[in-house]
Amino acid sequence: MIVLLKIVDVCTRVEGHGTVKILVQNDEISSVDFEIGSNRGFESFLIGKKLNDVPKIVSRICGLCYASQTIASCKAIENMFEIAVPEQSILLRYLLLFGELIKSHTMHFFFQSLPDLFQIFEISQKPFSPYELIRYDSQLTTNVYELIKIGNEIERIFGGRSVHLITPIPGGLIYLPSRKNISIARKYFQRAIINLEWIIEKFIDVFSNHVPPKEYDLPNVMYLGLNNFDNFDRYRGTLKIKENERNSIEFAEKNYSSYFEKDINLRGIDFHFDKSKRFLVGPISRYKITENYEIDNINTYLEYFDKSWQNGVLFANFLRLLEMYFESQQGLKILDEPVLNRRIILPSLTSLKNSEGVGVIEAPRGMLLHHYYVDDNSLIKKAKIFIPTEINISIINDIITKFAQELYNKTGDINLVKKKIQTVIRAFDPCISCVAH
Amino acid sequence: MKPRIIIISLTSCSGCISTLISLDIFPQFLERTKIIHFPFILDVEKIEDCDIALVEGCISEDSEIGLLKEVRKHAKKVYALGTCAAYGGILSLSNSRNIKPISTYIEIDGIIPGCPPPSKLLGNILIRLIENKDTILSEKVLCSSCPLRGNMEENLDADIIKINPNPDEIVLGEENLDCFLKRGILCLGPITREGCESKCIKLGLPCEGCMGPVSKDFTSNIINFLSLVSLSEDLKNYEGIFYRFSKPKLRR
């Protein structure tokens, strides 16, 4: 007799509502699925909208990746007008992406991944509650809180508000030069660098001597991400798919559909490759694709982690710290650019050159791509939004299925399975709001 | 005794919750309360008795109604956190989904509007809630505190031709003096609650109404407003200007 048992568990400490569904058949786990509720329909209610109305609507797809959503949207629209965005606006957009990344990565690191790391490496027996977490190391808590505040303030200064930014619009970024703001922002980035060095060293101290369990290893995957002549860049560049040192392809964002596509009525993204291939986006892909942050300390920091770390999903937690560190340094460089002190007039958006446009951004969780089509009245006719977490779901499911099967065979403890696979899911920092766009 | 708190999300973007966590006072908020349910940062799934529940997001699926009612049953006070929970929010643009504010299904004790709520407003309200005081919201419209107000005429009779200035027409600082309506740009200031410190307006953009309306009878406010201004044909046919953050109340 076949006994089929469906176990559904709610994922906690992730952004949004996700569940894991475990199917047990004859006392063996047959499948595990990370599932997300139905879409909110952004792609359909954008139809009929005026182009300059779109970026602030799509911002509401996600309260963590709002800047990436808005800016990817602006880029897609600018692509239709074929206008050159002023350098000043581009630099300010970088700052907004940096602020967003600092806030998003810090929140994830502290509230979502750190309690898991303590447990995985048996530093604590049960997961820390937020209260235990803030008391664990007061310096860490202070540093974390300062970072969140810094991310917030960068957004407020240059974006007009800390979530759902006001200043990025198709054509550029609304900005009134202010030396005072520049100097405040400079202090924030300097502070961020100090705090991050402390946190990175602490991370190395606490975790680098431990060996991550095998279950967290990444299988062979294809890394996908934006890169700028092999440099780390989340705004400008070309897309790259890399399998290994010998095998990679690079292409312009507007040609993406030769490599992947989506049907907006269905969930998921189709890659035009062998079906067994899995694609990964996010910090690990960015690292594998660029392998170079151009900052000496970072390379020194990386040396603390051997292959056992570098091949696993848990390494993303460390890479997130490095990304914040890198971008804080980039932020300081941008703030020194004289063009930020000039008053400029943004280009007018009058004549539409193309009836479709593509915009891409490396969001905190990976490559985000918007593709819009307009009708004869320049209103949106069709919109496709490619969400990073949607790409990662197949690989998440592969890992958690294998993990669950092995653990269940060994222990027969379904509650343990439920708990453990969530730690894998959280290491990917899934953005459920975005997936349910 | 520290107040016991529940924070849940329904259909949302998590922007209100991320705003809350990134408030300056969030560590203080943690210290002064006992959070018993907050899936974003806490593993506990059970809903137990609490003093204050904050609900982010609108109702877009029947399955959410049960959770909402469960929270109401266990909470002394329930507040709608953000414009989605308070009025339905951005998904009001959707024709295919039936979006409802939480007050459609449960009685609520107050709202904290904004998409997301302005940090200062949210911080002040949270402190008041911890101290067991009621929330207070301004009952005035955004125009009453608008920096461009000096130039707004009482009997304005404006021809509105667009919803946004072109990028090259955006003016800031000392040049940003003229009321948008006078410039032919639709601004929802006259029908939107104040409390955001006129963020968009100071940055050269008109208000799109994210704080929601002041009065319950939003539809008649819109009708009044439309009797003052004339909209171009193009805008008359454009959906989702007035009902961007809430659906019109249907006549029964």
Ligand code: SF4
């Ligand atoms: S009110 Fe705005 S910020 Fe809050 S959940 Fe809704 S869309 Fe997000």
Ligand code: SF4
């Ligand atoms: S000006 Fe209007 S749209 Fe802008 S933040 Fe204020 S209430 Fe929201």
